[in-house]
Amino acid sequence: MEAQIIIDTLEYDYIPARLFNVHAQGGQGDIPFTHAYPEVWVVRDEDYTRGREIVHRYEKTPIDTGVISCPTCHEENPRNFQLCWKCGSGLEVALYKT
Template sequence: MKKVYSANNLMEAQIVLDLLEHAYIPAQLFNQHAQSGMGEIPFTHAYPEVWVMRDEDYERGKRVIETYENTPVAIGNVQCPSCGEENPANFQLCWKCGSGLEIVLHRTNMPE
């Protein structure tokens, strides 16, 4: 098991965890409750962390995270093809059902 990501907040850590699981990379979230102990422990020890379960998934997991971090911010909304829920255009996964939105984004950004 290897630490693949240290997040600024729990929401960001959950997004990364969902992206990894969507890429079939088993991962686990640690320190999800540690921020309540800030002040008693060093703040860097309280950051939420995402760890991949299998060491052989580490490099692929880093690439998934790098893609997430380098994705430009998109403005607007996109409809999930699986459940129909409206999501911000910069989401890669539907907030409601977790389905991928990449296909929808490519279709909406195609020139006519």
């Protein structure tokens, strides 16, 4: 599930990304972000640097036990999420309210 959240976060910043599992064959020109499986790959090489920073920022985000409610579907999300895991809506509005 976490890999899908990373992809959603990347696409939120207009970086198309794909999820590959360990057995998938990567296309030429793709660059893997992580060594953990499954892997998140950017579609365009020119997005790699920016995408890597976004993933790095995501990975560095401290774990917070607090939760915030999605403004769209009201599902509870960890406070460090930028996007609702359930419906994909941005959580910034909820962050500002708390």
